[in-house]
Amino acid sequence: MTESRGERKRRANGEESRRRILDAAAEIAGERGYEGTSIALVSEKCGLPASSIYWHFKNKDDLLAAVIERSFDIWVDVLALPGDDSEPMPERLAAMAVKVAKTLLDSPDFLRLGLMLTLERRPEEPSARRVFLQVRETARARLAAVLARVAPDADRDTIETITTYAIAATDGLFIAKEIGGDSVDLLRLFELLGRTLYDSLTRLTGGSPATETP
Amino acid sequence: MTESRGERKRRANGEESRRRILDAAAEIAGERGYEGTSIALVSEKCGLPASSIYWHFKNKDDLLAAVIERSFDIWVDVLALPGDDSEPMPERLAAMAVKVAKTLLDSPDFLRLGLMLTLERRPEEPSARRVFLQVRETARARLAAVLARVAPDADRDTIETITTYAIAATDGLFIAKEIGGDSVDLLRLFELLGRTLYDSLTRLTGGSPATETP
Amino acid sequence: MTESRGERKRRANGEESRRRILDAAAEIAGERGYEGTSIALVSEKCGLPASSIYWHFKNKDDLLAAVIERSFDIWVDVLALPGDDSEPMPERLAAMAVKVAKTLLDSPDFLRLGLMLTLERRPEEPSARRVFLQVRETARARLAAVLARVAPDADRDTIETITTYAIAATDGLFIAKEIGGDSVDLLRLFELLGRTLYDSLTRLTGGSPATETP
Amino acid sequence: MTESRGERKRRANGEESRRRILDAAAEIAGERGYEGTSIALVSEKCGLPASSIYWHFKNKDDLLAAVIERSFDIWVDVLALPGDDSEPMPERLAAMAVKVAKTLLDSPDFLRLGLMLTLERRPEEPSARRVFLQVRETARARLAAVLARVAPDADRDTIETITTYAIAATDGLFIAKEIGGDSVDLLRLFELLGRTLYDSLTRLTGGSPATETP
DNA sequence: TATGAATGAGGTTTCATTCAT
DNA sequence: TATGAATGAAACCTCATTCAT
Numbered sequence: 001m002t003e004s005r006g007e008r009k010r011r012a013n014g015e016e017s018r019r020r021i022l023d024a025a026a027e028i029a030g031e032r033g034y035e036g037t038s039i040a041l042v043s044e045k046c047g048l049p050a051s052s053i054y055w056h057f058k059n060k061d062d063l064l065a066a067v068i069e070r071s072f073d074i075w076v077d078v079l080a081l082p083g084d085d086s087e088p089m090p091e092r093l094a095a096m097a098v099k100v101a102k103t104l105l106d107s108p109d110f111l112r113l114g115l116m117l118t119l120e121r122r123p124e125e126p127s128a129r130r131v132f133l134q135v136r137e138t139a140r141a142r143l144a145a146v147l148a149r150v151a152p153d154a155d156r157d158t159i160e161t162i163t164t165y166a167i168a169a170t171d172g173l174f175i176a177k178e179i180g181g182d183s184v185d186l187l188r189l190f191e192l193l194g195r196t197l198y199d200s201l202t203r204l205t206g207g208s209p210a211t212e213t214p
Numbered sequence: 215m216t217e218s219r220g221e222r223k224r225r226a227n228g229e230e231s232r233r234r235i236l237d238a239a240a241e242i243a244g245e246r247g248y249e250g251t252s253i254a255l256v257s258e259k260c261g262l263p264a265s266s267i268y269w270h271f272k273n274k275d276d277l278l279a280a281v282i283e284r285s286f287d288i289w290v291d292v293l294a295l296p297g298d299d300s301e302p303m304p305e306r307l308a309a310m311a312v313k314v315a316k317t318l319l320d321s322p323d324f325l326r327l328g329l330m331l332t333l334e335r336r337p338e339e340p341s342a343r344r345v346f347l348q349v350r351e352t353a354r355a356r357l358a359a360v361l362a363r364v365a366p367d368a369d370r371d372t373i374e375t376i377t378t379y380a381i382a383a384t385d386g387l388f389i390a391k392e393i394g395g396d397s398v399d400l401l402r403l404f405e406l407l408g409r410t411l412y413d414s415l416t417r418l419t420g421g422s423p424a425t426e427t428p
Numbered sequence: 429m430t431e432s433r434g435e436r437k438r439r440a441n442g443e444e445s446r447r448r449i450l451d452a453a454a455e456i457a458g459e460r461g462y463e464g465t466s467i468a469l470v471s472e473k474c475g476l477p478a479s480s481i482y483w484h485f486k487n488k489d490d491l492l493a494a495v496i497e498r499s500f501d502i503w504v505d506v507l508a509l510p511g512d513d514s515e516p517m518p519e520r521l522a523a524m525a526v527k528v529a530k531t532l533l534d535s536p537d538f539l540r541l542g543l544m545l546t547l548e549r550r551p552e553e554p555s556a557r558r559v560f561l562q563v564r565e566t567a568r569a570r571l572a573a574v575l576a577r578v579a580p581d582a583d584r585d586t587i588e589t590i591t592t593y594a595i596a597a598t599d600g601l602f603i604a605k606e607i608g609g610d611s612v613d614l615l616r617l618f619e620l621l622g623r624t625l626y627d628s629l630t631r632l633t634g635g636s637p638a639t640e641t642p
Numbered sequence: 643m644t645e646s647r648g649e650r651k652r653r654a655n656g657e658e659s660r661r662r663i664l665d666a667a668a669e670i671a672g673e674r675g676y677e678g679t680s681i682a683l684v685s686e687k688c689g690l691p692a693s694s695i696y697w698h699f700k701n702k703d704d705l706l707a708a709v710i711e712r713s714f715d716i717w718v719d720v721l722a723l724p725g726d727d728s729e730p731m732p733e734r735l736a737a738m739a740v741k742v743a744k745t746l747l748d749s750p751d752f753l754r755l756g757l758m759l760t761l762e763r764r765p766e767e768p769s770a771r772r773v774f775l776q777v778r779e780t781a782r783a784r785l786a787a788v789l790a791r792v793a794p795d796a797d798r799d800t801i802e803t804i805t806t807y808a809i810a811a812t813d814g815l816f817i818a819k820e821i822g823g824d825s826v827d828l829l830r831l832f833e834l835l836g837r838t839l840y841d842s843l844t845r846l847t848g849g850s851p852a853t854e855t856p
Numbered sequence: 857t858a859t860g861a862a863t864g865a866g867g868t869t870t871c872a873t874t875c876a877t
Numbered sequence: 878t879a880t881g882a883a884t885g886a887a888a889c890c891t892c893a894t895t896c897a898t
Contacts, residue, residue, distance in 0.1 A: 014878065029340055031335040035249030039872060051874080051880050060872065112333050117387075119330050123244040133393065164394075166402070168386030176382045179332060179347065189378070200410070228861060253889065266862055268890065442882060459763040463677030467868060480883055482649055519864065544761050546821060547754050549673040561741070561821065592822075596744070596814030597807075602808045607775065624842070656857065681893060693859050693895080702893065 018056045020046040026067045028202050030109025034064060034118040034126055051131045064128035068117075069111045071110040078103050079142040081149065096146070097194030101186045104174050111174055140167060151201040158204045162197060169193050225331060232270045233381040234260040240281045242256060245324020247330040248340055259262040278342035282331075292317050293356040295363065303364050304412045309358070311408030315400045317387050325388055329427045354381060372418045383407050446484045448474040452494045457538020460555055461544040462492060476494060480569050492556035496545075499538040500563045506531050507570040509577065517578050518626045524574070525622030529614045532602050541601055579629040586632045588626060659811075660698045662688040668709045672751025675758040676706060685782055706770035713752040714777045720745050721784040723791065731792050732840045738788070739836030743828045746816050751815055782809060793843040800846045804839060811835050 012040040024046035029037040039060060055065040078099050083092045104111060114136065117129040143165045149152065154162075173193065177184045243251040257264040271277040292313050298304045307368060310392035320326060328350065331343040358377045362368065368376075387407065391398045452474035457465040459485040467488060471478040479633065504525050509522045532539060545557040574592045576582065582590075605612045613639065649752040666688035681702060685692040699705040720741050725734045745755060756778070759771040786805045788794065796804075814834065821824045 017859085017878085033249065033292060033330070033334055035247065036334065037338065038870075040870075049880050051882090052878085054873070055879060086358075112335075115389065116330055116333050118249070118389060119326050119333075120247050122250060155322065161403075161406075163389055164387075164398070165383075166405075168390045168403075169383055171384030171389050172384065172386030172388065173378075175329065175332060175385050176378055179350075180378075184378070187380075189375075192375075192379075196410075198413070222882080231861075252887080254887075263863055264889085266863075269863095274889070390859060438868075445882075460756070461675060461677065463675065464762065464764060466866080474698055477884055478868085479885075481881060483876070483884095520682050522643050534741075535868080541759050543817065544675070546817060547758050547761075548675055548678065549754075550678065560673055589831075589834075592818055592826070593834075596818045597811055597829075598814065599817050600810030600812065600814030601806075603757065603760060606777075608743075608806075612806070615811075616802075619805075624838075628838070641747075659857085660882085680891075683889070691859050694857085695860090696894070697858060 014056070018049055021048060021053055021056055022062070022070055025063050025198070026109055026113075029064055029067055030113045033113070034120060037064065050088065053206050061093070061126050061128060064113075064126065064153065065131045068114065068128050068131045069134065071107075072138075074103060074107060074110060075135070075139045075142075077137055079146065090195055093150060094191045094194030094199050097190040098187055100170060101173075102191035104170075104177070105186060107178075108174070108178070111171075112178070115171060116176075120164075124173055136167075141171065143167065147197070150198070151205050154201060154205040157159075162200055162204070165200070166193070166197055216354050228270070230398040231260075231261075231266065235262060235267055235270055235277070236281055236284055239277050240285070240323055240327075241329045243278055243281055247324075247327065248342065249280065251290060251365065264405065268326070275340050275342060278327075278340065279345045282324070282328065282342050286352070288317060288324060289349070289356075289423060293353055304409055306321050307364060307412050308408030309403045311411075312401055314384060315387075315404035318384075318391070319400060322388070325385075326392070329385060329389070350381075357381065361411070361415065364412065365419050368415060368419040372415070376414055376418070379414070380407070380411055384426045390406060437448065442484070442523050445474075445476055445480065446607050447474060449481055449484055450495055450498055452539075454493060454499070454537055454543035456465070457492055457495055458541045461541065462548065462556065465492065471596050473562060489556060492541075492545075492554065495557045496538070496556050496563065498557045499535075500566075502538060503563070503567050503570075505573065507547055518623055521626050522622030524621045525618040525625075526615055528598060531603075532598075532605070533614060536602070536606070539599075540606070542598060547570060564595075570597065575625070575629065578626065579633050582629060582633040586629070590628055590632070593628070596620070596627055608636070656698070659690060659694065661852035663690060663698055664709055664712055665717070667714070668707050668751055668755075671706055671709055672755045674733055675755070676762060676770065679706065688736070697731075701770050703770060704757075706759075706768065707773045710752070710756065710770050710773045710777065713749070714780070715750060715783045716745060716749060716779070717784075721781055721788065723788050730836055735792060735819060735840050736833050736836030739832040739839075740829055742812060743815075745779055746812075747828060750816070750820070753813075754820070757813060778809075785809065789839070789843065792840070793847050796847040801844075804846070807842070808835070808839055 016033050020034060021042065024042045025037065028041050028045060037060070039053055042063070043053060046053075053063065057066060078096075080096070081092050082095045082099065091139045114132040116127065117132050120129070143166060144159055146167070147162055148159050151159070170193075173186065173189050178191075236257065237257045239251060242255050242259060251274070253264050253267055256277075257267060260267075267277065271280060292310075294310070295306050296309045296313065298308045327342075328346040331340065331346050334343070335339075354377060357380060358373055361376055361380070362373050365373070384404075384407075387400065387403050390403075429610065431473060453465060453469045456473060465488070467478045467481055470491070471481060472487045474481075485494060506524075508524070509520050510527065542560040543555065543558050548554075548557070565610065571594060572587055575590055576587050577596070577638045579587070584634050598621075600617075601614065601617050604617075663684065666684045667679065670683050670687060672684075679702070681695055684705070685695060688695075693706065699708060720737070720738075722739065723734050756774040757775050759768065762771070782805060785803055785808060787807070789804055790801050793801070795847050812832075812835075814842045815828065815831050818831075819828045
């Protein structure tokens with residue numbers, strides 16, 4: 001009577017079906033954007049009928065928003081300074097940048113979809129776009145906090161500007177990688193970015209970031 | 215009393231019709247991307263019936279490729295060092311960066327569509343995407359030539375790396391502006407970018423860019 | 429009071445819908461051929477919206493192939509020698525030919541569509557055509573087997589030739605009926621054909637078909 | 643001033659344009675039938691714009707009717723008894739049948755299109771179909787006349803029946819060739835047909851066709 | 857004797873979504 | 878917790894045809 005019957009027919013399992021749908025949608029949406037992601041395509045890829053997708057998600061908008069939402073945790077861990085305070089800051093920043101690069105290489109669909117949603121301007125904004133921008137704002141705040149720790153003397157405006165730069169560079173380098181493929185050494189570029197950020201902080205602040213205090 | 219009646223049946227005029235279709239398509243595609251650009255929408259905006267669009271363009275793909283192609287000239291003039299050789303290089307680079315920023319602010323549709331096309335990974339690549347990447351490659355070559363003039367001693371690899379950075383930063387800052395709207399001062403950010411590029415060239419090359427020769 | 433209300437929203441019933449679509453498509457395609465059979469026409473005749481047709485069939489090609497396939501059983505029973513072995517062969521062959529004629533008169537759509545598909549030479553052959561030729565090949569084999577029983581001494585080549593003749597005559601007489609309408613007595617012509625076949629077998633084989641051996 | 647100017651630009655030449663259009667239409671219609679023959683396709687194949695086709699022909703229907711009409715003369719010569727009266731009739735009939743077969747092999751598009759038009763039943767009959775049936779009726783009359791010469795004693799009904807048979811066999815063997823391709827020896831089959839016709843005439847008439855009276 | 861351009865109707869197919877079971 | 882079936886709207890594109898030049 002319980003679910004331990006052991007029969008082969010895939011037991012109706014809401015959790016797993018939901019996950020399969022999200023996996024399929026994430027992959028397709030990462031490749032083809034909002035309009036390019038059709039329910040029929042998702043249905044085919046995840047093996048569940050279209051109507052089942054509508055059992056789990058209110059509509060296409062809701063599904064794509066869930067895709068974005070689920071990917072948030074990816075960035076939670078990444079945006080933290082690695083190493084302990086005995087190590088020099090430039091190295092720690094560079095190491096964090098490399099972590100970011102690795103994450104982009106591992107699961108590029110999330111950012112690709114997010115950027116597509118960002119660039120599109122349709123009459124009624126998809127909630128997936130809204131969710132992405134929220135997630136991005138959260139990430140931005142974390143990065144600003146990290147940079148503020150790196151340069152405690154910097155004023156708020158400088159931190160904001162450098163944060164904007166850092167995120168812009170991240171987006172741009174990701175795109176460069178998408179275009180250039182193997183000819184682009186993302187890790188090296190991001191390491192360089194990390195050091196550049198440190199330099200900029202130093203210069204704009206007036207020459208005394210955190211680690212210089214012996 | 216002349217033929218400028220404007221109403222009823224417009225006199226057949228291929229050149230102008232083609233232009234109107236391209237204008238409409240450029241605007242819509244810049245906002246909504248490849249899939250979001252429906253022929254019906256373009257038809258409505260340009261006033262010609264959908265079937266007339268197919269007289270001028272083989273299909274949707276062809277139309278969007280033409281949109282991209284036509285926008286190329288925008289970048290031809292922008293990517294040239296302004297000023298004459300008596301002015302210091304850092305100022306000239308910064309001025310060019312500001313020109314780029316102004317162009318992005320003036321006609322953002324071209325780059326927005328291009329980036330959307332770039333990010334999408336459809337089974338059969340739209341030729342619009344191919345055309346955009348060609349245009350982009352041409353622009354990249356022009357920029358590399360400019361940077362090589364700025365730092366004549368730099369080796370090829372350094373120039374390539376800095377060029378990649380510069381383009382990535384351009385893409386990224388454009389996106390930042392798209393998201394941030396009026397809160398992002400694109401001109402200031404691009405001016406800063408111009409100077410940063412000069413610094414990077416200087417540092418990576420070993421301290422002697424072009425203007426130092428008295 | 430029961431569910432036989434019939435009006436408003438028909439209860440979903442895949443089996444029956446599929447049959448209705450096939451019926452409509454068979455009738456239209458039999459009259460107007462492959463290109464002339466539009467999904468809109470089928471939709472109108474069967475009462476289901478066009479999109480529902482695409483639930484049951486992958487595309488128009490698939491639909492017409494199914495139409496042909498379903499009609500195969502018509503020929504299964506027809507191509508068998510009627511009567512028992514005590515009756516003289518010429519009569520039995522003639523009786524079979526008459527059965528064929530009756531079938532053609534009863535449901536001419538199948539052969540008409542099939543012949544149209546056969547005559548068309550489109551760049552990519554419709555699978556409906558392929559299916560028809562398969563069915564036809566099966567029918568041909570059955571007829572050859574019957575003729576081999578009628579003339580056991582005949583060599584393979586003779587049987588093949590006469591079979592080709594028989595089928596050609598069937599096609600041709602069917603067309604004659606299509607053109608001539610009531611002025612063509614198909615039954616009489618087919619009876620004659622049956623006897624002619626017997627004569628041909630006799631002559632080509634050397635004068636000793638099956639029934640002569642009492 | 644005359645047309646001897648010798649310049650390269652193809653001189654506007656109604657006759658030749660018309661011929662080119664008809665050639666293209668004949669080929670396409672022979673392959674794809676009435677509906678499958680689009681003006682755009684014909685335009686592409688003959689190199690003239692669609693509007694020029696409408697200068698030469700009232701509409702698609704008119705064009706296809708002209709295609710059929712032009713092919714009539716093909717049959718004028720074919721349906722005549724070759725040889726002179728000193729030769730035996732069976733040989734002369736067989737020779738004529740072989741001529742028919744050769745014509746079918748040489749220009750199969752005419753009959754293929756004609757049969758397609760015959761089989762289709764659309765609401766308003768295309769005039770191309772009407773013209774084909776007229777041509778066919780003329781051909782039928784010629785054939786009946788030939789058969790009447792072959793068997794002067796035969797009554798009208800017998801001649802009509804054999805004529806119907808002959809045409810049906812012709813149609814059917816043509817189709818067999820279309821399906822079977824190289825595996826079908828059309829010449830041999832038609833020679834056989836010629837002899838069979840002679841036999842049938844003989845038998846149905848009571849044993850005394852023309853050539854027996856030496 | 858042509859033809860570039862235009863056009864409304866209709867073609868096949870896919871879309872997101874709903875609903876009864 | 879699902880899903881087979883259905884559906885109106887809209888997608889892209891081709892159709893036969895016309896008309897001003």
